Amino acid sequence: MSRAGQALFTAIALLALPAAAQAHRLDEYLQATTFSLARDQIALHLRLTPGVDVASGLIHQIDRNGDGSLSASEQKSYVTHIMQTLSLSLNGQSGHLHVQAMAFPSLAEMQMGTGVIDLALTMRAHFRQGNNHLAYHNQGDGPDTVWLVNCLLPQDPAIHVTQQHRAADQSSYELDFSISMP
Template sequence: MSVIRPAFLVGIGALIPGMASAHRLDEYLQATTIDLARNHIALHLHLVPGVDVAKSVIQELDTNHDGTFSLFEERSYVSQIIHRLSVFLNGEQQPITLNTATFPPLKDIQGGTGVVDLQLTIITVPQIGFNHLIYINRGSGPETAWLVNCLLPSDPTFHILQQKRSPNQSDYQLDFQILPSKIHN
């Protein structure tokens, strides 16, 4: 399991208002951060079912109804989540692969505090110059609520130009530019 950086925790705290102090009730929050790099794009999803929708999420996850999540059930659920995502870079659909998946205990999901944490990667090389990324999350039903944002790139040659979101944030578009790297002698 990877180490979560403190700066990321502050960032995700701002992305999911009230997560630590209140329980979500009637929505399934799917919060995504996008991190751009020279040879990949990282997607980090936090899936937080509210108390009122937890039962349907648990039924989708715990397919044999034994009260626990087996590795097979977790992998199946992750596959369903990934299947509902689409990422296009400069007009070409990109394959999404799983890095890590962390599932909370059943009681945490039932209480509205459980966070399913998925770290996904898209192996791709954005082009020098203008790039256009489209991220689509088809969610898990009408109770899904989305948040999506791009992290500030650590590479100084990357410049975020514009972010556009649909009103419910299930569709997201990002325009960014990559300047040529300066070669130091």
């Protein structure tokens, strides 16, 4: 490759770097929630991803003893904290969330902004025939929190999602759905 060609290639590569860096949010704590409805429960799948700039603060919050590792008790304590920032109600009645599974990434992955804390939560539900209303609020975990929320298409053909409403920042979510006769 000629010297001019190398210079052009280098210039293009350098111009592309800022665009690539902007594709991943570095300074936010993304909390993405998906809902799944079944006859006897509501399942929540939370994926919590701290960006590079906020990861050290989150690690410090979880790693209470500062030993550089996240023990099972520290992980459980953090999940309990997250669950206290969530509220979920069905037809105006508050529900209690249960942890089904949790997985934490390595500290190195969190520090690189690629580590995802993965939580599976459920709430027992007694849907009524006809219209039902679910309300969800995620208070977040600090000023750097951003949210995404959505409902998966129900696998049960008797459950029909009719409407979804989200706050502009997606920290609050309402879902209207109906249950048809079997």
